[in-house]
Amino acid sequence: MSSDRVRYDRATAHLDAPLAVVDLGAFDANAADLVRRARGKPVRVASKSVRCRALLERVLARDGFAGVMGYTLEESLWLARSGVPDVLLAYPSADRAGFAELTSDPKLARAVTVMVDDPAQLAVVDAARAGREEVRVCLEFDVSLRLLGGRVRVGALRSPLHVPERLAELARAVARRPGFRLVGLMAYEAHVAGVGDAVGGRPVHSGAVRLMQSVARSRLEALRAEAVAAVRDVAELEFVNGGGTGSVQHTAAEDVVTEVAAGSGLYVPRLFDHYSSFRGRPAALFALPVVRRPGVGVVTVLGGGYPASGAAGRDRLPAPYLPAGLRLAPREGAGEVQTPLLGQAADDLLIGDKVWFRHAKAGELCERFAALHLVDGERVVETAPTYRGEGRTFL
Structure with a gap:
């Protein structure tokens, strides 16, 4: 997982977050x-x-x-x-x-x-x-x-x-x-x-x-x-x-x-981690930038309030993925404009660093982003518009 973070950070070093990628x-x-x-x-x-x-x-x-x-x-x-x-x-x-x-x-x-x-x-x-x-x-x-x-x-x-x-x-x-x-x-x-x-x-x-x-x-x-x-x-x-x-x-x-x-x-997406019959590789991620460091073991990222459809619950929230060891604050969850993240890994993050998240569902992520940056190895090889990026909001 740490090698994936290095790849994604290098591939998108020229891009400002928030952004979404597909590996x-x-x-x-x-x-x-x-x-x-x-x-x-x-x-x-x-x-x-x-x-x-x-x-x-x-x-x-x-x-x-x-x-x-x-x-x-x-x-x-x-x-x-x-x-x-x-x-x-x-x-x-x-x-x-x-x-x-x-x-x-x-x-x-x-x-x-x-x-x-x-x-x-x-x-x-x-x-x-x-x-x-x-x-x-x-x-x-x-x-x-x-x-x-x-x-x-x-x-x-x-x-x-x-x-x-x-x-x-x-x-x-x-x-x-x-x-x-x-x-x-x-x-x-x-x-x-x-x-x-x-x-x-x-x-x-x-x-x-x-x-x-x-x-x-x-x-x-x-x-x-x-x-x-x-x-x-x-x-x-x-x-x-x-x-x-x-x-x-x-x-x-x-x-x-x-x-x-x-x-x-x-x-x-996250909800498909819980099957005993198959294992997939997380391919769609989004990155949010660190914009605050409120204290020891805490950083705040911009955005993040992207819940998935279905019966409301914590399993419908996006989850910090990379770097490992971060978690949502129980009383705030994923915020409308900013999201605090807790964990020892927060102390190694600087203002402007990217935190990579996974959405609970698959395509709903694309309703939040106009484009997906397609990553091959350590490079963005194409930037493809989502439905939203093409001006299409069907639901």
Whole structure:
């Protein structure tokens, strides 16, 4: 870790902090590991976890990656206009202007697939139509773990479709409706892919998560297979998508799954330190400058209040990474304008020195910075705009 700090400091010596970097060596190693864990099935890269077109292009140029998973219709159309030929919008949309554009442009209609889990979403598309282009549709199936006859539910609150029969009903509704074509099925196991099972200092919690995930995985394969069979009775499917960074190897092992999704595993933010099944290399970091030395064992850096989305808690805060041995002040946390840091390592820092941090999540870091400085060894080899740097703030 100390050698990484030397590299990053040397690479960015000509740049003032705050700034953000992506270590290309770590990024590429993480990409290779995702492909290895996918066992020959293509990895669809989740754009919300990258939010930088240059890095999306870099990973899509690698063998083993195919297609983008977008997070808003506006973003999906933007990516398709810029040349991405296959964008799966992973969340339903109510963007009327976007649907008007999609239904009137053959190139966009070929490239973008929209997500549906309710007939009312189809009505939104029809009400916004400005052309006759056929809309490609993917259905989302809920694979949350349900116990005690459904009275206990573990998983993200996403699609209302959790039994194959209801999924088939919606598939038939899509098939009957002019102007739509059912092409895909997505079933995302958030309780497996997005929950760490090896949280330091919490052995009981980690053991409970491992038990839950073991039970969930034992049921997932059969449930997903039933869902796919139900939909294929209605329409031929081009793809069946599942998984996420934390479950790539398990999801890819299922016969009915044709592709897996991943994105956070490229940057490896803090929340992905807590998995027993894989180890990634932190690739995305941000640096803040030391601007005060209030006393022994304390420095203050400029900025830092970049919490991640999700249920509020300390695990959603960024954490000082390099130099090792620094920690947030318990009563202040990561501040809006300044952040005090405690620890013996503070006494070796001077005004103007950089402290390197890791964000709790992946792509959300890019909403705070206009550019990512791409580091190869001890050099910045490219400065790439983030979505924000291109003037795009989709959410």
